Amino acid sequence: MGGLFGTGGPGGSGGTGVTGGNGGGGGNAALIGNGGAGGNGGFGAAQDGAGGNGGDAQLIGFGGNGGNGFTAATNPPGVGGQGGLLIGVPGADGLTFA
Known part of the structure; x- marks a missing residue:
């Protein structure tokens, strides 16, 4: 969703493979500035983040920006990014492996 002088962030790409994780949603823009981009889904074959x-x-x-989901047998999703007064804090990638 765009703001007065900003644009919403793009959604992340869905993961590839049999059970690729979904891409994250883009962030909303406020008065001035841009929302963060959604992270990409994982790209392996089993329960990607x-x-x-x-x-x-x-x-x-x-x-x-939202974190990316990574490939593992039971992988948690990436962490969402945070809004910032000046610069937002990126979300962490999902890096826990089974």
Whole structure:
């Protein structure tokens, strides 16, 4: 969702493979600035982590990007980004392996 002088972040790509994780949603833009991009889904064959959601941009600034989901047997999703007053904090990638 776009703001007055900003744009919403793009959604992440879905993962490839049999059970690729879903891409995260893009963040919303605030008054001025852009929402963070959603993370990409995992790319292996079994229970890939989903991408985290992009952070919402606060009043002036940019939302952090969502983390990417990584491949593992039982992989958690990436962490969503956070909105920042000036610069958002990116989300962590899902890196825990089974």
